[in-house]
Amino acid sequence: MGDGKTEYDYVIVGAGSAGCVLANRLSTDGKHSVLLLEAGPEDKNLWIHVPLGYGKLFKEKTVNWMYQTEPEPGLNGRAVFQPRGKVLGGSSSINGLLYVRGQHEDYDRWRQRGNDGWGFDDVLPYFKKAENQERGADDFHGVGGPLPVSNLGHPDPISAAFIAAAVETGIPFNPDFNGATQEGAGFFQTTTRRGRRASTAVAYLRPALGRGNLHVESSALAQRIVFAGRRADAVEYRQEGAVRTARARREILVCGGAYNSPQLLQLSGVGPAGLLQKHGIDVVLDAPGVGHDLQDHMQVRMVMRCTKKITLNDVVNSPLRKVLAGLRYAVSRSGPLSIAAGTSGAFFKTNPRLATPDIQIHFLPFSTDKMGEKLHSFSGFTASVCQLRPESRGSLRIRSADPTAPPEIRINYLSSDVDRTANIEALKILRRILHAPALAPFVVEEVDPGKKVSTDKELLDYCRARGSTIYHPTSTCRMGNDPLAVVDQRLRVRGIDALRVVDASVMPDLVSGNTNAPIIMIAEKASDMILQDAR
Missing domain, CATH: 3.30.410.40 (Cholesterol Oxidase; domain 2)
Known part of the structure; x- marks a missing residue:
């Protein structure tokens, strides 16, 4: 890598449920160079690929961020364990494999809140595009997509x-x-193929790995986004003890999930000004909504x-x-x-x-x-x-300027x-x-x-x-038009150029069901928007 500086059209941070989808779709036509960064290792752990293996990965810190909430006032002051995937495939490599989209009304509610293009009729084509449904195609289901959806x-x-x-x-x-x-x-139906887990690393990333324009770096922890004025310019990441920089000619796409995406924005100077100043971080943009509105089931x-x-x-x-x-x-x-x-x-x-x-x-x-x-x-x-639709809201805030320090998570169940x-x-x-x-x-x-x-x-x-979590945190970089909304309808960070967030954190509110299928849909739709904007 020489001096550790490299340039790509797109730099994707986080190879999880969304990042692997983007990596596949943005590199398909061969026109754009794509770098995918993942803090965790390759998905070689045997238990990742065995459906019931999720039980073994719960406390497996080699592939899991192993976060904890702060003591929860509504749960007798208990801290609640928050497993999140830290591996190629992200949480889709360690989750419970259920394929549930939520209700049609969830997405219509997103649209009614001012998010044009996100009603159920708008998102259904992307659910179908992703899907390879064992039962065959119909008005609601697709076949031939990368993601296998199978019967029990x-x-x-x-x-x-x-x-x-x-x-x-x-x-x-x-x-x-x-x-x-x-x-x-x-x-329930599951994201499995012939009895094996189909994470997004398996379903989306693996088929794309042979492309010359796609580069994947694992065990690469993004430390901060570097800005030129208010334009996102590069990602600084740590790998094998060295700090490297990857510049994005077109855009930086943050796909760290509901915890790591707002954490990275805050570490980079985009977040509530008071919090950033407290930790000695230069404020690029005072964005009070970053880390706000955390929701979970x-x-x-x-x-x-x-x-x-x-x-x-x-x-x-x-x-x-x-x-x-x-x-x-x-x-x-x-x-x-x-x-x-x-x-x-x-x-x-x-x-x-x-x-x-x-x-x-x-x-x-x-x-x-x-x-x-x-x-x-x-x-x-x-x-x-x-x-399914809790009213309780929490927050995610960095505890220090150290990118390896786990963030402070409050869900307020x-x-x-x-x-x-x-x-x-x-x-x-x-x-x-x-x-x-x-x-x-x-x-x-x-x-x-x-x-x-x-x-x-x-x-x-x-x-x-x-009571405990069912592992569906969302909405910490929420989409909308109000002062606390972090991204717009095209998932661009408001007030910043060349930066998008694509993952569960952009959900305007929690969907009525498991979150993996909706995140894959969001990434499919985002891929189209990014490629449209590139033209």
Whole structure:
């Protein structure tokens, strides 16, 4: 690399769910040189590619930023663990693999908030463009895209019984959460291909690696963006102990995710002026919205003891069954190791006055005290409630000018009355489902929270004691027209030239579901906008 200075048309910071998409799409025609920087290593860890392997990556610091929130006032002062991918593929290499787009109304709401071009009819073509849908193409789905979307490879009787139980309580059956409507109970689809994880590194980056105009640097931590006046000029990054600089002739594209993107902007002098001055950083642009409006989905889980030894707990706790499951996966890419972080699930309203569902349930044929920790010694299964559109808002702020220092994360879970009520009502509905006739043959008892928790106050106390993240942080560099909006409708940072943010941080607000599919859509749409602007 000589003096460590190099020039490209586009410099992309972060090879995650969005960055890998951009790297593929911007390098396709061969006209533009593209540099993709990733702070983490290549995606060589075996467990990345095995669907159930996400459990092993939870606390694996070689591929995970392992962030923590500050003590959360609404959760009895507990700090909440925030795993984020630090590897090629980013969080799409360590996530739960569920393919959920959210509700049509989510995107129409974005548009109604002044974000032209982001209504459901505008974004649907990009969901379809990305997708290679196992069930074939229709009005809502595409085939032939880079991202494989597959049916559950290992349907088990309890997951099917959960759907039947939900229907018994009055929730309609829904064969496709990403079709005409989201409401109902059914099986999830996953971003897997033939039983292996299809991260964006696998689906988008790998096919593009042979292109002469695409350069990928892993273990390269971006330290700051260098500005020439108010134009983003270069990215300074640290690799193998040396500081290097990559200049962007056209644009710098920040794809670090809801935590690392605002952190990098703040470290570079774009953020709340008072915060930057406190840490001795020269202010390039006083942008109070950078790191503002952090949102996340919280989950609260119920655990049931199962009558039969058919849960994943039983496989993991039996040396013989564990070996057999491993062999089965090695031979046919099927069986328990092909399970995602939700087999079946449901979307429903806690209040009939609501226009659309406000709760998502993830059902899992195993149980544990904490995700990523040892499974219970008994036969058990889990279902969690997740409030889809929380009102609670938090913030992300740098703690120092040191790019290696983790940022200060405050989510403020359960700080709104609406959020508290929704979680209480959701647990009551989930409990009805788990005690419905279809699940009766599988249920010995409710282990957690159990009979001792029944009043609204007890249920809220349980949420405060046990609630945790479901890993969907967004909106810290939000798109919009108001004074706190960070990017415009074309994802350009307001007040700065040649700089865009493309990732979950630009969402005007949280979508009603898992965030990976929407982030890939955002990056597909951004790729088109960037190439249009280049012409």
